[in-house]
Amino acid sequence: MTRRFTLFCITTLSLMALIGQPAVRADEPNKAFAAFVDEYFDAYFAWKPSDATAAGLHQYDGKLEDSSKEAYLLRIEKVKALQARLAQLQQGSLSFDEKIDAEMLDHLMKAELHDLVTIGTWKRNPMGYISGPASSIDNLMKRSFAPPAERLKSVISRLKAVPAVQTSMKANLINPPREFTDLAIRMGEGSIGFFKDDVYNWAKEAAGNNTALLKEFETANAAVIKSFEESASWLKKDLLPTTKPNQFAIGKDKFAKQLLFEEMVDIPLDKLLAIGEANLKKDYDKFVATAKKIDPTKTPAEVMKLLSDKHPTEEDLIPAGKRTIEKIRKFLIDKKIVTIPSEVRPTIMETPPYARDGGFASMDTPGAYETKATEAFYYITPPEKDWDAKRKEEHLRLFNFPVLEVVTIHEAFPGHYIQFLYAKQYPTKTRKLTYSNSNVEGWAHYGEQMMLEEGYGEGDPKIQLAQLSEALLRDCRFVVGIRMHTLGMTLEDGTKYFQEKGFQEHSTAFEEARRGAYNPTYLYYTLGKLQIYKLREEYRKLKGNAFSLEEFHNTFVKQGGLPIKLIRRIMLPGDTGPSL
Template sequence: MKHRFAIGALATSLLLAFAPAHAGQPANPAPAGKVSATVSAQESKKLLALADEYYDANARFQPVGATENGDARFDDQLGKAIFPAERAKQYARYRDYTRRLAAIDRNKLTHRDLINYDVLAFELKTLLSYEPFPTHLLPISQMDSMPVTLANYASGEASQPLTTVKQYRAYLSRLQQLPGWIDQAIANMREGVRTGVTQPKAIMVSALPQFQKLVSTVPEQSIFYTPVGKLPASFSAADKAALTRDYRAAVAKLQPALARLATYIEQDYIPACRTSTGLGDVPNGRAWYAASIADTTTTDLTPETIHATGLKEVARIQGEFAKLGPQLGYTGAPAGLPVWVSQQPRFFPFKTEDEVQAVYRQLNGVLDEKLPAMFTLLPKAKLDLRLEPELSRDTASDHYTSPASDGSRPGVFWSVVTDPAKYGSTGMTTLFLHEGKPGHHFHIALMQELGLPNFRKFGGNTAFTEGWALYAETLGREMKLFDDPAQYFGHLNDELLRATRLVVDTGMHAKGWTREQSIQYMKDTLGYDAVAKSETERYMAWPGQALAYKIGALKIQELRQRAQAALGDKFSLPAFHEQVLGDGTLPLSLLEAKIDRWIAARKG
């Protein structure tokens, strides 16, 4: 899942979490009878009104993020998050919300409201933790930029739909605002060059072709003109004529700005970019990276601890490879196992798309039988299995999309089969456990059904979301789905990438590793180099973001082990899963406090 409402390109969480204002303090309602229902309702009303105001302010500040999360109210706005004056106003709003939240008496709140209170406190404190760092001076990278995001919307197949005249007008409005955004981005990058806050040169070299491809000589050849070629037949002749005219005019004004951006990046910015790799090399960079870690992992873990955890996990998984290789017929070094598997025809058995889908349908049926023994809290929404449309297969990967909150659309697991003969079978089980059920579907579909306020319904954090999905993969062993060595290899192979991320990200941003060191470590550790460069450069552009996956999964596993050890025969796996999922997405520190209270209550 992508991350929204960030202050800038490096603040990559949608709704950010951190050490709570009331860390270690039990989030329990006041004793029964001590607080009247009227007083509780008044405090609840104030809290929910503040939460809605906070969410709407974030959505206006980063309206494209709101679009990505399914909130279409601001689809005609681009936002001014990179404009210094608007950025300052937003931080002032966060301080005001923090003050107003503190004025609400949390001892007079219900259990559900207490959780909303503490999550909102987490998010506000982390958002404010970024104020010392000039994230707006890094407005673009190869991973993230407004022009490329809007270009991806032009097909109407992405997060911003293009099926009605109103939607066409909303996207047009964004195109009309983009030249102003581009000029501010250039001004910000110039200031970054002056103050020593630039992107690493290597990732901007990788990014440059993206921006050059957006430049065209005539509007009709621009990707931003694509919607005109797809005007629905149901539109009136007058609407078609007006939209064609207005899109042509908007794109004609946009093209010089896109050309300015591409030229500036190539001729001015790249030559001035830093040759170093990690965020620690920019002014105040170590503190900046520490804030990013606290944000993305929702913990107080240090880079040193995370790095050591990554090395330990890599060694554990490679130890499993050593035992698994002979079961598959491989006798070489553990690091060579992934490449060897990729060369074995028996692990690529498919001839048609339907054969791929048949495996997933069979697995879905098996899980329908096995999961009720592990879960009593299940989403009402169904999970559909569909093939990715041909239009987007070349750029998509297997993924999950959430159901509609009104029940009109199910959750969907999309399998991307560009060539059945190249679709490997070994990773299918672990992939479906992650993207389908009990991974993203059991978590995200349930979020739509919990009656949460918008800031939580449309928000969240990667550490919990991806941590839960990675934890869900591990349940395959208990369900005996990994008794097939090939499927267990697929699970371990995916785990190894996530463990490697812990080593590489902290290596570059806290320990002085170069880009080349990172690429080489990934090649040596993963046994293949297909993703070493792109993954390394991803971590350079988004410091700390890739840490969230494994850190989240390890925390959930740790909490389960703690509960099992403390409760013994009183431990119930379905009850544990209900505790993890039942209150929606939480920062890991709040989740840990919740599980500890649950353990204490069950021990009696």
């Protein structure tokens, strides 16, 4: 799952409505807080209309984000005003659930301001300007929440606003790191083909016999293609030569605050790094011992290569992913791991070109308020067509058959797809529409290890090695993210670290290290997993003989994607202990 937070809502509230509100009992809904939540999300949708579409709220389908400098400055002031209002409400009487939601929203706004003001991602990373418009169009195309012709009208409306986004990118960017620009070029060139082929073919079918509608689309789409061609050329010929490598680090203070605001984790960075390195050593030692079970005559790296020798072909990659679903789903049911509230399966397909930001697989699900379009997409990233044979081979090795099963556990069962299936049961609007990565990615990563502990794979050391390979990958992210952004580790050093400590092929190691350049706190996979294991043991002690793994999992996923610190307050009444 790639989105850090997804936010949505409906109504507005005037400032005066919050002034002089009478106190309410803590067990009664606070109308002023409920109205604030509405206004907060309404303001967010005005800022990010594409996220409204993703949420299943379609009154914003014809709008696209305003990426101008002026819009960013207005958003900053709006968030500051909302933040002050929330602080006033928190001084009043709120119910338990309202206090949880208020703290979530408070941290969410702090995280947004940290990103907009302190880090300034909109001024240093071109990737969002490239991927955002294509994603907004794709969300209208791929989910059938309205008749195709009606959705095409919204597509056209958004297409007309895309060239302005590309203009804003050129005006806003100031000295972006080379690593960000390289990825933006790849994504931009992929987006050209997306608009020329995928969008055009869909629109032609959606228009049917309405030649006027198709012509309007063709005019708007041609302008988008031209703007992306110009952007790709500008990024490659004008911007890239001015960029410098290894200028991505945000520093210790910014890193610590990002982690605090997004994940509610305030562990000192030196202690956090020690935790990550210790967990990596533990998994590394297990990896070495497991590799010896498979072939004691070979090094661990050679044994991993034996596994990765058996991988899908480029043509069979998506079909191979599809073949993993039923076996894993059946195991969940037979072993009572977690209740599956739906018979619907995810759709497995290639990651869209505009979204190929260095990740290898992801889950794209409809929002909690979507009532008609239920399609969830399990994306697997294929090799790029212009890669040479060696790089393609290295990429496909990552999807060797045992690892592909573990990837499906992470993305689908019991990972992100299960979280999606429970989304409509989340108890509040805020929890339906926001999440933290340490929860959602931590849960999916926890699922990989937990499934094998519960017997998946029947003790096959190859499956165990695959799971440990994925664990080492996340452990390396933990360490590399901290070291690259706070201790001067270079991209080259990070790549080497993934190769040596994570047994990754060079091309995979490079992609992983480069991701850490623009995603500093991608330690949240291992961080969240460790927090969930700690919570589980304390929940087990609380429940005693009544403890059930299935009940624990059901209870956990029903709370939504709150940071584990807040989940602990819900599941461990009166808890004040550390989450890790």
